[in-house]
Amino acid sequence: MSNPAPFVSVVIPVYNEEENVALLYEGLKRSLADRGFGWELIFVNDGSTDNSVKVLADLAHKDTSVKYMVLTRNFGQQAALTAGMDYARGNYIVTMDCDLQDPPEIVPAMIEKAKEGYEVVFARRAFRDESFFKRATASLYYKLLEKFSDTEVYGNIGDFRLITRKVLKQLKGMREKSRYLRGMVAWLGFRHAVLDYDRPKRIHGTTGFSLLKMVRLGMSGILNFSLLPIRFGLVIGLLSIFSGTAFLAYITYDTFINNEVYQLYKWLSVITFVFIGFMFILIWILAEYVGQIYNESKNRPIYVVEQEENFDHEPEITYSEG
Structure with a gap:
C-alpha cells in the first residue's frame, strides 16, 4: 500500500x-x-x-x-x-x-x-x-x-x-x-x-550541458514552438528572388541603354549558385521538421x-x- x-x-x-x-x-x-x-x-x-x-x-x-x-x-x-x-x-x-x-x-x-x-x-x-x-x-x-x-x-x-x-x-x-x-x-x-x-x-x-546540448535544446524550442525557420526561409527566398531579378533588370538596362557589354553567363552562374545555397537551407529546415515527425512516429x-x-x-x- x-x-x-x-x-x-x-x-x-x-x-x-x-x-x-x-x-x-x-x-x-x-x-x-x-x-x-x-x-x-x-x-x-x-x-x-x-x-x-x-x-x-x-x-x-x-x-x-x-x-x-x-x-x-x-x-x-x-x-x-x-x-x-x-x-x-x-x-x-x-x-x-x-x-x-x-x-x-x-x-x-x-x-x-x-x-x-x-x-x-x-x-x-x-x-x-x-x-x-x-x-x-x-x-x-x-x-x-x-x-x-x-x-x-x-x-x-x-x-x-x-x-x-x-x-x-x-x-x-x-x-x-x-x-x-x-x-x-x-x-x-x-x-x-x-x-x-x-x-x-x-x-x-563542470556543467554536463555542453554547447552542442544547448544548441539541440534551443533548436527543439524553436522547431516545436515557432514557425520562425519556415518564415525565415521564405523571407530569404523572396529577398534572393527580388535581388536576383533586380540585378538582371539592371544588367539588361545597362546593356541596351548604355551599350555596356556583360558576360551574362558569369553573373547567371553566380546567381544560380546563390539560389542553390538558399534551396539547401530550406531543404535543411524542412528536413529538421520531417526528422521530428519521424522520431515521433517510432513511438x-x-x-x-x-x-x-x-x-x-x-x-x-x-x-x-x-
Missing part, C-alpha cells in the same frame, strides 16, 4: 554531480523538511559516469524521503525531468538543476506564490553569474523565441519552476519525444507567476529505467485524446 502523497515533490536530473548531490539535499532539507513541509526528493541519474549513484544510494538509505532512479543511458535533461515527474506524487512539483545554481532557499517562496492561486511559478534569472558568451547567446535566443514563438515563453527562464498537480496531469498527456518542457508548460496556458532570483556561479564540477519510450529506490508505486502516465 502506498504512503500518503507528500505535500511537495522535488525532481532533479543528475549527470556527474557527485560533489553537489549531498549539498543540494541539505539545502532542500533546510528549506522544506525543517520548515514542516511534507516532501519527497526524486533524483534521476541520467547516465552519470562518476560516483553520483553511490552518493544517491547512501542518501536514500539514510532518508526514505530521498528517492532515485537510474536510467539505462543518458537520455538528456528533458527526458530525465519527465521521468521524475511521472513518478512524482506531491501536490506541488518543483523541478530544478543539481548544480546548486538553482537556490533551494527560494522554493518556499515559490510554494507561497502557488498558494495565492497560481498553477505555475516560473523562477526567472534576474542575474546570471556566467560567461559573457553564455549570457549573450541566451539573451539572443530568448529574444528570438519571445518574438516569433506562437506560445508566450519568458526570457531567462530555465527548468526551475513549480507546477501544481493539475498542471502535471495535463503535462503527462503530452508524450512527444522532442521535449522542450519550459515551452510545453507555457503552452498549457495555466495561470502563472514569475519569481526573480540571482543565479550564482557553479561551485563544484519509442521517452526514457528507460534500469533501477529505482524507495518508490512504492508505479508511474502514473496519461495520454491526450486524439
Whole structure:
C-alpha cells in the first residue's frame, strides 16, 4: 500500500554531480523538511559516469524521503525531468538543476506564490553569474523565441519552476519525444507567476550541458514552438528572388541603354549558385521538421529505467485524446 502523497515533490536530473548531490539535499532539507513541509526528493541519474549513484544510494538509505532512479543511458535533461515527474506524487512539483545554481532557499517562496492561486511559478534569472558568451547567446535566443514563438515563453527562464498537480496531469498527456518542457508548460496556458532570483556561479564540477546540448535544446524550442525557420526561409527566398531579378533588370538596362557589354553567363552562374545555397537551407529546415515527425512516429519510450529506490508505486502516465 502506498504512503500518503507528500505535500511537495522535488525532481532533479543528475549527470556527474557527485560533489553537489549531498549539498543540494541539505539545502532542500533546510528549506522544506525543517520548515514542516511534507516532501519527497526524486533524483534521476541520467547516465552519470562518476560516483553520483553511490552518493544517491547512501542518501536514500539514510532518508526514505530521498528517492532515485537510474536510467539505462543518458537520455538528456528533458527526458530525465519527465521521468521524475511521472513518478512524482506531491501536490506541488518543483523541478530544478543539481548544480546548486538553482537556490533551494527560494522554493518556499515559490510554494507561497502557488498558494495565492497560481498553477505555475516560473523562477526567472534576474542575474546570471556566467560567461559573457553564455549570457549573450541566451539573451539572443530568448529574444528570438519571445518574438516569433506562437506560445508566450519568458526570457531567462530555465527548468526551475513549480507546477501544481493539475498542471502535471495535463503535462503527462503530452508524450512527444522532442521535449522542450519550459515551452510545453507555457503552452498549457495555466495561470502563472514569475519569481526573480540571482543565479550564482557553479561551485563544484563542470556543467554536463555542453554547447552542442544547448544548441539541440534551443533548436527543439524553436522547431516545436515557432514557425520562425519556415518564415525565415521564405523571407530569404523572396529577398534572393527580388535581388536576383533586380540585378538582371539592371544588367539588361545597362546593356541596351548604355551599350555596356556583360558576360551574362558569369553573373547567371553566380546567381544560380546563390539560389542553390538558399534551396539547401530550406531543404535543411524542412528536413529538421520531417526528422521530428519521424522520431515521433517510432513511438519509442521517452526514457528507460534500469533501477529505482524507495518508490512504492508505479508511474502514473496519461495520454491526450486524439
